[in-house]
Amino acid sequence: MRDFSKDHEWMSINTATVRKAHGKEVPLLDILDACARHGVRAISPWRDQVAAVGLKEVSRAVRSHDLALSGYCRGGMFTASDDAGLARARDDNRRAVDEACELNAACLVLVVGGLPGALQGQAEYRDIGRARAQVTDGIAQLLEYGRERKMPIAIEPLHPMYAADRACINTLEQALDVCDLLDPAGSGDLGVAVDLYHVWWDPKLQTQIERAGKRRLLAFHVCDWLTPTTDLLNDRGMMGDGVMEISKVRGWVEAQGFAGYSEVEIFSYRWWERSTDEILRTCIERHRAVV
Amino acid sequence: MRDFSKDHEWMSINTATVRKAHGKEVPLLDILDACARHGVRAISPWRDQVAAVGLKEVSRAVRSHDLALSGYCRGGMFTASDDAGLARARDDNRRAVDEACELNAACLVLVVGGLPGALQGQAEYRDIGRARAQVTDGIAQLLEYGRERKMPIAIEPLHPMYAADRACINTLEQALDVCDLLDPAGSGDLGVAVDLYHVWWDPKLQTQIERAGKRRLLAFHVCDWLTPTTDLLNDRGMMGDGVMEISKVRGWVEAQGFAGYSEVEIFSYRWWERSTDEILRTCIERHRAVV
Numbered sequence: 324m325r326d327f328s329k330d331h332e333w334m335s336i337n338t339a340t341v342r343k344a345h346g347k348e349v350p351l352l353d354i355l356d357a358c359a360r361h362g363v364r365a366i367s368p369w370r371d372q373v374a375a376v377g378l379k380e381v382s383r384a385v386r387s388h389d390l391a392l393s394g395y396c397r398g399g400m401f402t403a404s405d406d407a408g409l410a411r412a413r414d415d416n417r418r419a420v421d422e423a424c425e426l427n428a429a430c431l432v433l434v435v436g437g438l439p440g441a442l443q444g445q446a447e448y449r450d451i452g453r454a455r456a457q458v459t460d461g462i463a464q465l466l467e468y469g470r471e472r473k474m475p476i477a478i479e480p481l482h483p484m485y486a487a488d489r490a491c492i493n494t495l496e497q498a499l500d501v502c503d504l505l506d507p508a509g510s511g512d513l514g515v516a517v518d519l520y521h522v523w524w525d526p527k528l529q530t531q532i533e534r535a536g537k538r539r540l541l542a543f544h545v546c547d548w549l550t551p552t553t554d555l556l557n558d559r560g561m562m563g564d565g566v567m568e569i570s571k572v573r574g575w576v577e578a579q580g581f582a583g584y585s586e587v588e589i590f591s592y593r594w595w596e597r598s599t600d601e602i603l604r605t606c607i608e609r610h611r612a613v614v
Numbered sequence: 615m616r617d618f619s620k621d622h623e624w625m626s627i628n629t630a631t632v633r634k635a636h637g638k639e640v641p642l643l644d645i646l647d648a649c650a651r652h653g654v655r656a657i658s659p660w661r662d663q664v665a666a667v668g669l670k671e672v673s674r675a676v677r678s679h680d681l682a683l684s685g686y687c688r689g690g691m692f693t694a695s696d697d698a699g700l701a702r703a704r705d706d707n708r709r710a711v712d713e714a715c716e717l718n719a720a721c722l723v724l725v726v727g728g729l730p731g732a733l734q735g736q737a738e739y740r741d742i743g744r745a746r747a748q749v750t751d752g753i754a755q756l757l758e759y760g761r762e763r764k765m766p767i768a769i770e771p772l773h774p775m776y777a778a779d780r781a782c783i784n785t786l787e788q789a790l791d792v793c794d795l796l797d798p799a800g801s802g803d804l805g806v807a808v809d810l811y812h813v814w815w816d817p818k819l820q821t822q823i824e825r826a827g828k829r830r831l832l833a834f835h836v837c838d839w840l841t842p843t844t845d846l847l848n849d850r851g852m853m854g855d856g857v858m859e860i861s862k863v864r865g866w867v868e869a870q871g872f873a874g875y876s877e878v879e880i881f882s883y884r885w886w887e888r889s890t891d892e893i894l895r896t897c898i899e900r901h902r903a904v905v
Contacts, residue, residue, distance in 0.1 A: 438841075438857055441841040441857060442841070444841055444842065445841075446841060446857045449857050449858070449859050450859065451814075451815070451857075451859070455817065482774060482775065483773060483774045483775070483815040483816070484773065484774070484775045484843070484846075486814075486815035487815070487839055487841050487856075487857045488841050488842070491815075493815055493816075493817070494817070497817045523742075523777075524742070524774040524777035524778070524782075524784055525774070525784075526746065526784070526785070526788045548778055550729075550732040550733070550735060550736075550737060550778050550779050551735065551779065551846075552775070552846060553846075555775075555842075555843060555844075555846060565778075566729055566732060566737045566740050566742075566778045567740070568740050568741065568742070
């Protein structure tokens with residue numbers, strides 16, 4: 324297992340972690356500057372942040388700062404109540420792959436979608452089995468496109484509390500079942516993003532990490548689970564402030580040969596009240612101490 | 615599958631559903647009176663509500679109203695950071711069995727506990743594997759006592775969002791693994807409480823219900839999952855107001871031979887603002903329409 328205590332060479336910053344400072348949105352280029360200033364070597368930006376600046380300009384900034392992308396957030400949201408919606412999702416996901424290529428991302432991370440309409444407050448249908456079938460079809464199509472563009476696709480199982488509105492793939496086992504179905508050879512073109520926030524609770528976590536193996540472990544995300552958690556979306560904890568055994572799980576992932584970045588992804592209305600520098604300093608400190 | 619559309623013969627009311635009215639606590643005896651007034655045949659009361667009145671007095675009221683108990687809430691909370699804590703949990707669980715016997719409950723429902731101290735805000739240790747081992751040991755001991763007293767023990771897997779602070783058994787599969795370990799013969803002395811709020815999202819729900827079979831399906835709880843859900847604990851939905859496919863899952867449970875009550879258990883700061891009569895009327899109406 325790699326020693327992370329001396330530096331933050333293998334820490335990546337998911338840009339959602341510093342999306343706000345003092346409660347206000349921070350433009351992506353300012354985030355990139357701050358990351359470079361703190362010696363961060365890798366980031367994972369969000370499509371909406373990229374779109375707000377423009378892909379080409381972000382691409383130039385990424386290159387000029389010599390930043391790697393541990394992943395690109397995000398493709399997915401495959402479900403729909405009609406064919407037109409499914410086609411829109413397909414096209415949008417292809418654009419996400421194109422953008423990930425332009426930014427030279429390690430993978431495109433998928434938040435696969437839940438019941439269509441549920442995120443807007445009213446599900447258009449309730450059959451989660453149907454949603455799951457649409458997701459599998461959507462990933463199958465996207466995998467072909469990703470292969471053409473040489474962009475690996477990482478399915479991120481989301482915590483079951485997001486099953487209705489964000490992602491109906493909710494365990495690592497379920498994500499790996501989809502990988503087995505669509506890429507039985509284990510080519511490495513399709514894999515998983517293991518975000519501890521979503522999977523830390525899973526009694527089968529270790530066995531499924533072993534099942535995934537190196538070729539399917541495409542990304543590793545850290546934060547912490549707070550007790551109490553006061554918001555379903557934006558109350559993630561800084562590493563060390565919660566109950567997760569982060570380094571134990573990193574050990575499991577690295578035992579499979581994973582040698583990539585550990586990506587800090589913290590959606591937190593608490594941390595977003597602080598300054599970008601304070602958030603980044605704390606991420607670095609905690610990454611050395613507890614990741 | 616039984617026809618629930620004509621009456622509410624097989625509806626049970628978990629008394630937490632009507633624990634408050636107009637924002638204020640309702641004494642348990644008033645709840646029992648209200649249930650009887652609405653033709654409710656079964657309830658599932660909570661230990662703290664029973665303790666506030668006194669076990670003997672509750673027992674008399676239950677008998678005088680001819681109410682069945684679809685379950686008794688709750689045993690569990692087995693985890694601790696020292697032996698004294700484990701012993702306290704063991705003793706308290708035995709008292710819970712005794713109370714369940716006095717009230718002639720169909721089973722004692724277990725919320726098994728998470729990381730000790732987490733519910734109070736500070737976990738005393740972080741090793742969820744250790745917590746799970748303590749839970750298994752605790753259930754093993756309690757099962758012996760339950761057998762002596764002829765009180766079936768129902769493990770209730772809780773939603774993964776409660777893994778840290780309330781219950782580290784989080785899927786039906788995991789609960790059934792414990793049943794297999796401790797009661798390999800499937801005696802019926804140990805089983806599961808299937809509360810849809812906790813398991814509706816699970817891609818293995820149907821297969822695990824089939825695995826459980828009639829002897830291990832000891833209780834069936836309904837409510838709904840709202841989108842958005844605004845509180846991790848007290849924002850459960852009334853049946854029909856959310857995204858669950860309740861009658862589909864009831865069909866799976868009944869296909870195994872389950873013929874007991876469907877118990878309405880809704881923790882909701884919204885519904886607790888209404889009157890007891892309005893809550894009960896709505897439960898009955900929705901039970902007929904969508905359960």
